[in-house]
Amino acid sequence: MIWLQFVVCATLVVVVGTMLSRYADILAEKTGLGRTWVGAILLAGATSLPELTTGISAVTILGNADLAAGGILGSCLFNLLLLGILDASAGSVPLLQRAEISHILAAGLGGVLLTVVMLGLFVTQVLGLPSLGWVGLPSIAIVAIYFISVRMISHFEKRRVQEVREQEAAIYQYSAIPLWRAVVIFGLLAVAIAGLGMWLATLGEQIAAITGLGTSFVGVIFLAITTSLPEIVASFAALRLNAVDLAVSNIFGSNIFNIFALAIYDLIDLPSMWENLAPIHSFTAVAATLMTSVAIVGLVYRAARRPRWYISWDALTLIALYLGSIYVIYVTTSVAQ
Secondary structure, three states: HHHHHHHHHHHHHHHHHHHHHHHHHHHHHHHHHHHHHHHHHHHHHHHHHHHHHHHHHHHHOOOOHHHHHHHHHHHHHHHHHHHHHHHHHHOOOOOOHHOOOOOHHHHHHHHHHHHHHHHHHHHOOOOOOEOOOEEEEEHHHHHHHHHHHHHHHHHHHHHHHHHHHOOOOOOOOOOOOOOHHHHHHHHHHHHHHHHHHHHHHHHHHHHHHHHOOOOHHHHHHHHHHHOHHHHHHHHHHHHHOOOHHHHHHHHHHHHHHHHHHHHHHHHHHHHHHHOOOOHHHHHHHHHHHHHHHHHHHHHHOOOOOOOOOOOHHHHHHHHHHHHHHHHHHHHHHHHHO
16 A cells, blocks of 8 residues: 555656646746746755655654755755766757756855865864854854855846847747746645655655665665655656756755755754764765766866767766765765664
8 A cells, every 4th residue: 555655646746746847947937037047946945845844854753863964965966866867868969068057056056055064064073163052053154155045046047048138039938828827836836746745755764664674775765766756857857848957957956955954954953963963974965066066067068979878978977976975875884883
């Protein structure tokens, strides 16, 4: 019965996630905000809610901040792996060559937030940086940088969209759909995908417990994939709509939102979270930062054609870095246990 519920829930996530991407694309056109901003902020926020709620449950109910932090940083790694997987499905032209170079802004801001995580762990655990009450100073920095990032992406994308419109006539695909309807339907779909994501995460936890994988490394990876299913579906749906910028910005924006969620966990975790997190999280943050740097190189280099094996070098590097990072995390956590 539990597997049947899982299949039904996953199917609904696919349907709702596909519709969510379409209406995100409609909002990008109707509001003039552009696919980069809508994907990085609105779509990424909606598809990342399952990770947020699962982490809050891990902190408040299980009292396990390491599980919450591992889920968030592991999700950042998986999102960047998704860039490589999308590239293999992008057709004859490499994914990052089709995407706007302006995604460097969101990717770079995500790298800044990941660096704050690394520094936060170092200054609290090695240098003994005091907390502000029960809230760590790194969390305050993350919250501030997150809202600055939202503002910077918004201003930059408005400027870029305006420049494009001045140079060429805008092509409207959704003129028959009024803005109010797009806003209402997107909001309803965001609530639906959040609810389905939470249900999916709960079912994933139950399946991991039933199969005996609950506390194992494989169980953690299984849960990470289930909570990331909305991002996977939304990104592939955007790619099918030929909205490459929506798909790419959703991935970078999800990582920005994920690090913001880490600060939220600290706000609701009465003991100082940063002082008690396992050192392995620093490695995960470093690996995610390295993968982000590879993605930025891919955006700048913009390979004109694929190698013979039908996947670009940057995508291959992202996949290799993900597999290598997961192996190191597995070995490290196995030894620690």
